[in-house]
Amino acid sequence: MIERALLALVLAAVGFVLYRLYTRRQMGKAVVVIQSDPALANGKPGVPTIVYFSTPTCAPCRLQQTPILDQLRREMGDERLRLICVDASEDPDVADQWGVFSVPTLFVLDAEGQPRSVFNGVVGLEKLKQELQAG
Numbered sequence: 001m002i003e004r005a006l007l008a009l010v011l012a013a014v015g016f017v018l019y020r021l022y023t024r025r026q027m028g029k030a031v032v033v034i035q036s037d038p039a040l041a042n043g044k045p046g047v048p049t050i051v052y053f054s055t056p057t058c059a060p061c062r063l064q065q066t067p068i069l070d071q072l073r074r075e076m077g078d079e080r081l082r083l084i085c086v087d088a089s090e091d092p093d094v095a096d097q098w099g100v101f102s103v104p105t106l107f108v109l110d111a112e113g114q115p116r117s118v119f120n121g122v123v124g125l126e127k128l129k130q131e132l133q134a135g
Contacts, residue, residue: 061103
């Protein structure tokens with residue numbers, strides 16, 4: 001029984017490390033994309049940006065993440081938040097440049113246009129507010 005628990009703990013630790021390496025790789029790719037496209041970083045100076053990757057067939061995107069982003073946009077307003085939505089099925093090259101492997105994926109860029117964090121999967125409203133305020 002203890003062997004199974006230890007195996008589960010080791011597998012969880014390996015999974016966590018691999019996920020952290022993957023998100024670090026995504027952040028590195030985001031930096032490269034932003035450096036090659038200064039208009040992305042400088043679209044609205046002093047305003048944080050969320051780059052949101054989804055597809056029309058993504059149920060969690062449509063039913064959970066998009067309503068959360070719509071509420072965030074209503075609460076913050078267009079003058080305090082820039083939201084860029086990318087359809088990963090229409091622009092697979094853009095998704096690949098950012099290192100997007102699954103949808104929904106969100107990148108939070110700070111007010112200077114630098115990547116602050118990446119979220120793979122649905123992220124809640126409070127966590128997004130927290131990330132935007134910290135940047």
